Amino acid sequence: MGKxxxxxxxxxxxxxxxxxxxxxxxxxxxxxxxxxDDVVALMRKRVVDMAGTxxxxxxxxxxxxxxxIKSFCDYVDLYMKSANCDRPDNFKKIYEQVNDRWEVCxxxxxxxxxxxxxxxxxATIRGGTHVDYVTNQIATHVMAFxxxxxxxANMKLHNVKSHLWVFVxxxxxxxxxDSQTKETLTTRQGSFGSKCELSSDFLKKVEKSSVIDNVLSxxxxxxxxxxxxxxxxxxxxxxxxxxxxxxxxxxxxxxHKCTLILTEGDSAKALAMSGIAVVGRDYxxxxxxxxxxxxxxxxNHKQIMDNAEIQNIKxxxxxxxxxxxxSTKGLRYxxxxxxxxxxxxxxxxxxxxxxxxxxxxxxxxxxPSFLVEFITPIIKATRGQTTKSFYTLPEYEEWRNxxxxxxxxxxxxxxxxxxxxxxxxxxxxxxxxxxxxxxxxWVDDQDGNHIELAFSKKRIADxxxxxxxxxxxxxxxQRDKHVKYSDFINKELILFxxxxxxxxxxxxxxxxxxxxxxxxxxxxxxxxxxxxxxAQFSGYVSEHSAYHHGEQSxxxxxxxxxxxxxxxxxxxxxxxxxxxxxxxxxxxxxxSPRYIFTKLSHITRSIFPKDDDILLNYLNEDGQSIEPTWYxxxxxxxxxxxxxxxxxxxxxxxxxYNPRDILAxxxxxxxxxxxxxxxxxxxxxxxxxxxxxxxxxxxxxxxxTGIIEVLDNTTLRITELPIRRWTxxxxxxxxxxxxxxxxxDKVPFIEDVTCQGDNEDVYIQFTLSEKNxxxxxEEGLVKKFKLTTTIGTxxxxxxxxxxxxxxxxxxxxxxxxxCHLRLEFYCKRKEALLKSIKLDLKKLENKVRFIxxxxxxxxxxxxxxxxxxxxxxxxxNFDPFPKKKKRAEPAAVGALEEEENEESPEAAGAEPSxxxxxxxxxxxxxxxxxxxxxxxxxQKLVDxxxxxxxxxxxxxxxxxxxxxxxxxxxxxxxxxxxxxxxxKRINA
Numbered sequence: 001m002g003k004x005x006x007x008x009x010x011x012x013x014x015x016x017x018x019x020x021x022x023x024x025x026x027x028x029x030x031x032x033x034x035x036x037d038d039v040v041a042l043m044r045k046r047v048v049d050m051a052g053t054x055x056x057x058x059x060x061x062x063x064x065x066x067x068x069i070k071s072f073c074d075y076v077d078l079y080m081k082s083a084n085c086d087r088p089d090n091f092k093k094i095y096e097q098v099n100d101r102w103e104v105c106x107x108x109x110x111x112x113x114x115x116x117x118x119x120x121x122x123a124t125i126r127g128g129t130h131v132d133y134v135t136n137q138i139a140t141h142v143m144a145f146x147x148x149x150x151x152x153a154n155m156k157l158h159n160v161k162s163h164l165w166v167f168v169x170x171x172x173x174x175x176x177x178d179s180q181t182k183e184t185l186t187t188r189q190g191s192f193g194s195k196c197e198l199s200s201d202f203l204k205k206v207e208k209s210s211v212i213d214n215v216l217s218x219x220x221x222x223x224x225x226x227x228x229x230x231x232x233x234x235x236x237x238x239x240x241x242x243x244x245x246x247x248x249x250x251x252x253x254x255x256h257k258c259t260l261i262l263t264e265g266d267s268a269k270a271l272a273m274s275g276i277a278v279v280g281r282d283y284x285x286x287x288x289x290x291x292x293x294x295x296x297x298x299x300n301h302k303q304i305m306d307n308a309e310i311q312n313i314k315x316x317x318x319x320x321x322x323x324x325x326x327s328t329k330g331l332r333y334x335x336x337x338x339x340x341x342x343x344x345x346x347x348x349x350x351x352x353x354x355x356x357x358x359x360x361x362x363x364x365x366x367x368p369s370f371l372v373e374f375i376t377p378i379i380k381a382t383r384g385q386t387t388k389s390f391y392t393l394p395e396y397e398e399w400r401n402x403x404x405x406x407x408x409x410x411x412x413x414x415x416x417x418x419x420x421x422x423x424x425x426x427x428x429x430x431x432x433x434x435x436x437x438x439x440x441x442w443v444d445d446q447d448g449n450h451i452e453l454a455f456s457k458k459r460i461a462d463x464x465x466x467x468x469x470x471x472x473x474x475x476x477x478q479r480d481k482h483v484k485y486s487d488f489i490n491k492e493l494i495l496f497x498x499x500x501x502x503x504x505x506x507x508x509x510x511x512x513x514x515x516x517x518x519x520x521x522x523x524x525x526x527x528x529x530x531x532x533x534x535a536q537f538s539g540y541v542s543e544h545s546a547y548h549h550g551e552q553s554x555x556x557x558x559x560x561x562x563x564x565x566x567x568x569x570x571x572x573x574x575x576x577x578x579x580x581x582x583x584x585x586x587x588x589x590x591x592s593p594r595y596i597f598t599k600l601s602h603i604t605r606s607i608f609p610k611d612d613d614i615l616l617n618y619l620n621e622d623g624q625s626i627e628p629t630w631y632x633x634x635x636x637x638x639x640x641x642x643x644x645x646x647x648x649x650x651x652x653x654x655x656x657y658n659p660r661d662i663l664a665x666x667x668x669x670x671x672x673x674x675x676x677x678x679x680x681x682x683x684x685x686x687x688x689x690x691x692x693x694x695x696x697x698x699x700x701x702x703x704x705t706g707i708i709e710v711l712d713n714t715t716l717r718i719t720e721l722p723i724r725r726w727t728x729x730x731x732x733x734x735x736x737x738x739x740x741x742x743x744x745d746k747v748p749f750i751e752d753v754t755c756q757g758d759n760e761d762v763y764i765q766f767t768l769s770e771k772n773x774x775x776x777x778e779e780g781l782v783k784k785f786k787l788t789t790t791i792g793t794x795x796x797x798x799x800x801x802x803x804x805x806x807x808x809x810x811x812x813x814x815x816x817x818x819c820h821l822r823l824e825f826y827c828k829r830k831e832a833l834l835k836s837i838k839l840d841l842k843k844l845e846n847k848v849r850f851i852x853x854x855x856x857x858x859x860x861x862x863x864x865x866x867x868x869x870x871x872x873x874x875x876x877n878f879d880p881f882p883k884k885k886k887r888a889e890p891a892a893v894g895a896l897e898e899e900e901n902e903e904s905p906e907a908a909g910a911e912p913s914x915x916x917x918x919x920x921x922x923x924x925x926x927x928x929x930x931x932x933x934x935x936x937x938x939q940k941l942v943d944x945x946x947x948x949x950x951x952x953x954x955x956x957x958x959x960x961x962x963x964x965x966x967x968x969x970x971x972x973x974x975x976x977x978x979x980x981x982x983x984k985r986i987n988a
Contacts, residue, residue, distance in 0.1 A: 046123075051075070053121045053169050072103045072169045079116065079167075080107065091165075094205045102196040104134050105167035108211045113161045117168040119175050119185050128177075128185025130170045134196055135161060141203045146215050152301035153219035163214045170196070223301050224322055230311045232318040234332055241312050245273065247285035247333070251318065254283070256327075256334035260316060261286045261374065264340040264349055267419030272339055274423040275430030285333065287316055292345075293352040296359045297455045310356065325364045336371050337437070341417040342378035342391055343548065344496040351493045354440070354485065355455045362448060365485065371440040375478060376421060376429060381410045392492075394475035416548060439482050447485035454489050454497070463497075463649040466490075468805070470498055497648040504647030505805065508798040508814060509821065510608075510631040511638030513645070515557045518545035520573065520604075521627035524613070528600045531577050534558050534593035546621040555593035562598050563587050565760060566684040567723045569641045570656045571971070575601045582759035586726040589759075603967045607633045609960060615828050630801070632825050634960045635662050636818040638798060639678075639811050650805060652797040655680035655702070657811055659968060663961055665812070669819045670954045675812045680704075680791055684760075684975065687720040692790075699794035699809060706787035711765070714773055716781065718764040719757075722789040727762055731755060733786065734766060761982050826953035834948055839881075841941045843917060846879050848934045850918045854926045861926070866919060873915050880914030 027033060044062060051060035051067040052075025060067045069075050073095045083091050095105045117124045117131045124131070139160040146155050173193030178184040206212070236251040238244075243266070247258045261276075261284060263269045269288040276284050294307050304310060313319070318332040328334040338353055340346030350373060357364055357371065364370055377389035379396045390396035400407055415421060421429075429436050453459045453466060476483060476491045506513045512520065522528070522541040532540075538554040541547060547554055562574035565583040578596030581587030590596070608631050616628035642656040658681035665675040680689050680702055687706045694701040707720035721730055731753070739748040750768040757763030768776070776784040796808040801821055808814045850873075853859040859872060874880075951959075 048075070048078070049118070049123055050121060052078075053118045072097075072167075073105070076105045076116075076167050079165075083110075092210065093167075094202065094209055096199060096202040098196050098198065099194065101171040101194040102134075103167075103169040104196065104198065104202075106138055106206060106209075106211070107165045107167075108209070108214050109163055109165040111162060114165040115168070117166075117170070117185075119170055119172050119182075122175075122182050124177075124183060124185050126178075126184040129187055129189060130172060130185050130192070131166060131168055133189050133192075134168050134198070135164060135166050137196075137198050138164060138166065138203070138206060142206060142211060142215060145207050146212065146219065149212075150216060150219055152223055152304075153216070154301060155215065155219060159218070160215055163211055163218065226301070226305060227321040230305070230314055231320040232315040232332070233320070234318045234330055238315055238332075241287075241315060243269070243288050244312070244316060245269075245276075245281075245286040246316075248282045250285055250316075251332040255332055256329065258283045258285065258333045259335040259337050259372075260333040261337045261339050262313070262353065263288045264346060264418065265289065265291075267417065268339055268341070271418045271421055271423070271426040274426035275433075278427050278430040279433065285316070287312070289349065292349055293356055295352060295455055296356050297452075298457050313356075319361060321360065323361070325361055325367060328364075328367060328370055335369060337374050338371070339374040339376075339418065342376060343416065344499045347492045348496040348500075350488070351454060351496070354488070355451055358448060358451045365440070365447070366442045368441075369439045373438050373440065373483065374429075375436055375438060376415065376418060378415050380413045380415070382413070383410045391478040392475040394473050394495075395478070398473070438478075438480070440488065441482040441484050443484055443486065450486045450489040454493055460649060466494065467497055467501065467649050470494055472803075501647035501650060501805065502799070504645035505650060505652050505797055505799060506638055506643045506645070507630045508636070508638060508800050508806070508808070508817065510633055511636060511641060511643065512631065513643075514627075515547070515549075515554060516561060517627045517631065518547055519554070519558055519561060520608070520631065521545055523574070523600045523604075524608070524610075531575075531597040531599045534596050534598050537598060538593060544624075545626045546624060552593075558598060559590050559593070559596075560587070562601075563590075564683070567682060570659060570681070570683045571601075571603060571607070571637075571640055573601055573604045573607075574598045583721075583762075584727045584759045585729075586724070603964075603971060606960075606964045606967045607635070607637065609634065611829055611833060612825065614832055615825060629803070632822065634822070634957065634964060635659065635666060636814055639814060643798075650797045651795060653792070653795045654798075654811075655791050655793065656682050660965075662815065663965060665815055666819060666961060667958070669816065670958060675815060678811045678815075682723050685720070685723060687722065689723075689791075694792075699792055699796070701790055701792045701794075704789045704791060705782055706762075708781045708785060708787055710781075713770055715765065715767050716773075716776075716785075718785070718787070719762055721762050722787060723791065725787075725789060727757075727759070727764075731764065734764065738766075758982070758985070822957065823953055826956045830948065830951070830953055830956060834945065837941055837945050837948065841938060841945065842879055843881060844934050844938045844941065847918065847921070848931055848938065850878065850921075851926050851931050851934070855928060855931075861923075869919060870915055873918065878915065878918065881917050882914040 025035065027035070047060060047062045048067055048069060051058075051069035052072050054060065055072065056070050060069070069078070073093075076093055076095065080091050080093055091107045093105050093107045095103075097103050113135075115127045115131050115135070117127055119128070119130060136157070139157050142160045142164075143155045143157060146153050146160070170192075171194070172185065172187055173191065174187070175185055176187045178186050232238075234251050234255065238246065238251075247260070249255060250258045250260075261272050263272050263286060266288050269286055272286045276286065290309060293309060294303060296304055296310070299307075314321075316332065317336065318330065320330075323330070325331075336357075338350050340349045354365070354371070375391050377391055378393060379390040381388045381390070381396075381399075388399070390399065403410070453462050474491050474494065476487055502514055504513070506516075510517065519541055522537075522544050525544060526540065528537070534555050535551075538551045538558060541554055541558075542551050558574060559576075559580050561569070562572050562576040562580050563569055564572040564576060565581065565587070567583055568581075568587060575598055576596070577598060579589070579591040580596060581590035612632050616631065618625050618628050620626065638654055639657040639662055640659050642654045644653045645651065657678050661676075661678045661681065665678065668675055679691060682689075687704065689702050689704050692701050692703045704722040706718060706722050706725070709717045709719065711717055718730075721727065734750065734753045737749045738751065738753055740746045749772055750766050753764065753766040755764050782788055793810065796811075796814070797805055798808060798814070800806045800817070808817075850859070853876070854861060859869075859876075861869065
């Protein structure tokens with residue numbers, strides 16, 4: 001600027017205030033003859049910028065004409081109009097005036113971050129800290145929303161920013177820039193002089209905008225691109241895949257004839273290799289799966305990429321991500337055969353493989369005969385030269401039930417896995433391969449709908465209904481040569497889902513899951529009162545209860561039933577002899593099953609009276625009688641010890657309750673009174689459990705609080721932790737607040753931690769500065785040091801007595817349903833006991849009469865044939881007591897005959913053995929003294945009958961409850977003695 005004149009300042013007149021800027025450029029200075037169009041356009045833009053950033057209160061004119069921009073929102077529209085001129089789908093803006101100093105607008109970008117921003121009307125064409133401030137808020141929210149919507153997206157802030165176009169108009173106090181051109185704001189956020197906090201309404205509008213669609217589309221593209229890196233291809237030879245036995249013609253001109261057999265583990269592969277020796281290696285390949293395939297529908301991208309099994313299958317088959325297949329011409333194999341065990345887990349593996357293909361290549365399932373299964377018998381029944389094969393358990397059970405009395409003439413062999421079959425049987429299977437091969441058949445889109453129902457988290461409600469509608473006895477007819485995908489899901493996979501549910505959620509009646517029930521059954525069967533190693537006992541349970549899973553899992557269940565530390569069982573049904581785990585690590589510190597011993601706890605039989613055993617409905621499996629459908633304890637053990645588990649469609653969590661509270665409520669119900677609300681209680685827990693109000697959650701919510709004491713102005717002591725907050729984990733947490741010698745920059749909150757308690761007691765003492773003590777006191781010691789947890793009753797799912805899953809709203813509801821069922825059982829017990837005692841009475845009467853006949857020489861037993869004695873006893877009308885016949889059952893291979901001890905005089909016809917109870921009496925007992933002894937026994941039984949007949953079912957129950965309460969008193973005395981011993985050790 002070469003010349004300037006003095007300003008002419010005059011008095012301001014009333015009316016509108018205005019400013020006019022007029023200038024004449026020195027063209028020669030810039031070596032210009034006239035102003036070029038781009039320079040004029042730039043100047044015009046600056047005027048438009050002014051109109052957009054000044055707002056409605058200021059009119060802006062250019063060359064005598066008013067600029068038609070009245071707000072920052074109008075200004076942004078100019079950019080939108082320019083961007084949309086060549087687009088079929090218009091960019092849409094989301095605008096908000098946050099306050100009088102900040103205006104923000106956002107729209108989608110075209111693949112890279114864009115911004116238009118102003119600071120105090122200055123165009124910051126390179127952005128700066130004000131743009132970062134606003135953009136980070138938007139990008140953080142979008143990132144969280146997208147990652148929640150697509151858990152595989154794994155979006156980072158810079159990924160999201162690439163899809164944002166941000167507009168900012170801000171007023172900043174004393175702004176600082178990176179240069180004289182003022183293109184980039186460098187002022188720190190704390191010095192802006194104001195805040196720009198975007199409203200939830202603004203962010204919700206962003207959630208519904210095309211920005212989200214763009215980010216999700218980009219995430220899908222990125223994921224698809226990464227998955228393509230692991231694609232296979234059609235080539236004749238592949239290497240680097242362990243354990244693959246490739247077909248000779250795979251990937252060649254005859255690849256469509258080739259079949260890849262996927263087996264369940266190495267033992268199944270060995271069976272398949274035996275069979276391939278029959279059909280040849282040219283068109284058959286084998287690859288063993290290592291356990292269960294990943295559920296890709298719910299797995300994240302990293303899990304899929306890192307899963308070697310999935311990548312191997314893609315390589316072996318030559319699958320390419322995203323490709324639509326209408327035939328198998330582009331693949332190395334024309335058929336994929338699944339060869340798994342015929343049990344529930346085998347069905348699950350089939351389902352997971354179907355789910356994998358349907359998730360990535362749904363069109364492949366529509367290709368005829370692409371996916372096939374190889375079925376082998378789960379049971380073989382043999383009689384003489386006749387053998388029958390059964391491929392599902394319900395099919396076998398239906399056959400067995402139809403046999404009637406002839407069932408015992410068949411010998412049964414159970415094939416728990418493919419490894420049970422011999423190499424000879426494997427060759428036989430493949431010799432008749434058409435009989436064992438079944439093609440999966442796609443009918444319509446409902447097939448895909450059923451696959452999603454079984455494996456998608458989005459279909460949880462549908463899956464619950466699916467399982468609720470399950471009918472026992474459902475199975476696939478293996479005579480059909482095709483299996484519809486919908487039939488596989490609804491008639492085979494559902495059996496796995498039900499079994500999984502039953503393994504995870506206990507029965508309301510006895511509070512036990514199947515594994516626990518098998519352990520209790522074998523304990524009662526063995527009269528398990530002498531200690532044995534857990535490892536040995538788990539083997540016994542596996543053998544005598546048809547347990548089909550690993551014995552290590554069974555040993556873990558036994559250990560769990562014996563644990564008695566705080567937070568585990570209120571009443572442990574098994575006795576822990578050795579290190580069964582402590583509250584230090586929540587039971588994970590238990591010793592190996594080889595080193596610890598167990599037996600039935602003394603109190604267990606008072607909970608499960610022996611008199612009820614004959615009333616239970618015992619199951620039959622593997623040709624042997626096993627545990628009952630449920631036991632019938634005298635109080636609901638699911639409330640005593642609680643339970644938690646996650647199964648298909650449902651989960652459950654039930655807190656522990658005080659057995660004395662349960663006893664009191666049972667007595668109230670038996671007396672016709674209302675129950676008193678019960679609250680969670682844990683044996684040995686010294687903290688507090690208080691009911692809290694939580695309107696967001698159904699059921700009751702409780703706050704569990706530990707104990708912390710102030711010793712002086714710098715020392716605190718913790719003597720109890722919340723339930724399920726394990727000591728070792730908590731000590732690690734406290735130590736994370738203490739000084740760290742490896743990290744000098746760390747600012748510790750506490751100074752030192754010392755522990756004086758043992759694995760059963762909590763006794764943690766720590767020091768901190770007076771300043772930090774005041775901070776902790778102000779916040780609240782319990783809150784500051786995380787000494788609270790919450791438990792609730794909103795998820796109490798259990799199987800009822802009919803085997804249907806039900807949701808219970810309160811513990812009292814469980815108690816009332818149990819009470820009704822238990823009372824029915826006492827009626828049955830009374831009837832059964834009377835019948836049993838009367839039988840014993842009749843037997844005694846016969847014995848007395850028999851001895852008297854011998855003494856009076858009415859019956860001569862010496863030097864006589866048993867057959868003659870039998871005839872005489874029958875003629876003199878002595879009552880026969882035949883062995884009670886067991887229901888005819890097929891014999892399991894290797895099964896031993898069991899003695900049947902029950903006897904009954906009701907029989908269609910008497911046999912010589914029916915009088916064994918008389919004829920087996922030794923000669924020394926046939927005396928008058930014995931008659932007197934038997935008469936005394938007889939009188940006792942008469943008294944027992946009279947006493948029992950005068951007792952009501954309620955009285956029988958109250959008697960059992962009284963006996964149990966005495967056992968409970970003993971248990972409490974033992975706990976008190978141990979507590980006193982621990983206090984002595986700590987104070988010593």
